[in-house]
Amino acid sequence: MTTLVLLRHGETLLTPQRRLSGSGGSNPGLSPAGRRQAQAAADALAHRGGIEAVVTSPMRRCHETARSVADRLGLSVQVDRDLREADFGAWEGLTFAEVRERYPDDLSAWLASPESPPSGADETMQQVTRRVAAVRDGLLARYAGATVLVVSHVVPVRALIRLALQAPPHSLFRMEVAAASLSTVTYDEDGTGTVQALNDIHHLN
Numbered sequence: 559m560t561t562l563v564l565l566r567h568g569e570t571l572l573t574p575q576r577r578l579s580g581s582g583g584s585n586p587g588l589s590p591a592g593r594r595q596a597q598a599a600a601d602a603l604a605h606r607g608g609i610e611a612v613v614t615s616p617m618r619r620c621h622e623t624a625r626s627v628a629d630r631l632g633l634s635v636q637v638d639r640d641l642r643e644a645d646f647g648a649w650e651g652l653t654f655a656e657v658r659e660r661y662p663d664d665l666s667a668w669l670a671s672p673e674s675p676p677s678g679a680d681e682t683m684q685q686v687t688r689r690v691a692a693v694r695d696g697l698l699a700r701y702a703g704a705t706v707l708v709v710s711h712v713v714p715v716r717a718l719i720r721l722a723l724q725a726p727p728h729s730l731f732r733m734e735v736a737a738a739s740l741s742t743v744t745y746d747e748d749g750t751g752t753v754q755a756l757n758d759i760h761h762l763n
Contacts, residue, residue, distance in 0.1 A: 559744045560705075560706075560744070561742060561744045561754075562697065562708050562718065562745070563603070563705060563707045563742050564710065564740065564742065565603075565623065565708065565709045565739075565740055566709075566715055566739050567617075567620045568588045568595035568596040569592035569738070572586060573592070578650055578653075579643070580644050582646065582679065583650035587618040588619055592622075592623070595623075596738060597630075598762055599627060599762075600626045600627040602761035603707065603740075609631055609706070610701065610705055611633065611701060612633050613638055613693075613708050614635055614636070614710070615638070615710045615711060615714070616639055617642055617711070621635065621709075641708065641710045643711035643712070644683065645676070647677050648661065648676070648677040649677060664677040669728075671727075684727070687717040687727075690714045691717070694718060694721070702747075712735050718751075719743065719753055721751065722752065733757070736757055736759050738761075738762060739758060739759050740755065741757060742754040742755040
């Protein structure tokens with residue numbers, strides 16, 4: 559079995575307000591609360607043991623989270639651009655309520671179809687899923703039989719879980735992936751995924 563442990567980054571100042579923060583936005587770093595969450599995740603993963611590599615999105619909030627864990631584990635941080643968050647276009651920095659008020663038709667289309675992008679964005683959920691799946695395949699080939707920590711964002715983490723479950727695209731919107739939560743997917747030799755854990759936040763309590 560090859561195991562991917564999926565860690566969403568810790569909180570930024572936008573996270574508690576539930577504001578959209580994608581790859582085209584302000585690229586915030588961790589807030590003080592987010593730094594504490596990253597350290598808690600690092601402690602939990604050190605206790606778990608077995609992590610052989612740390613791979614992260616290049617965005618600040620993920621890189622800072624990954625660095626906390628890697629330093630605790632004595633590992634280096636590898637950056638993969640394709641683990642970045644989706645681009646939310648004109649919706650960056652807005653809450654869903656604000657998006658619904660300002661872009662109701664575009665939001666409805668986005669929620670209904672993985673082929674509809676956010677207002678002003680070039681990338682669809684289908685395209686995000688495709689690039690994240692390519693990262694997964696590369697990790698499975700490179701780290702066969704190992705356990706890898708993947709530090710990313712809500713959409714990429716949800717996409718990896720959805721693919722493992724072979725669930726329909728709209729299931730992306732039916733998963734809770736909290737800040738600094740841990741989810742785990744194992745893969746057998748033919749790449750079939752099994753979700754072992756989802757949105758584990760016990761280390762934050």
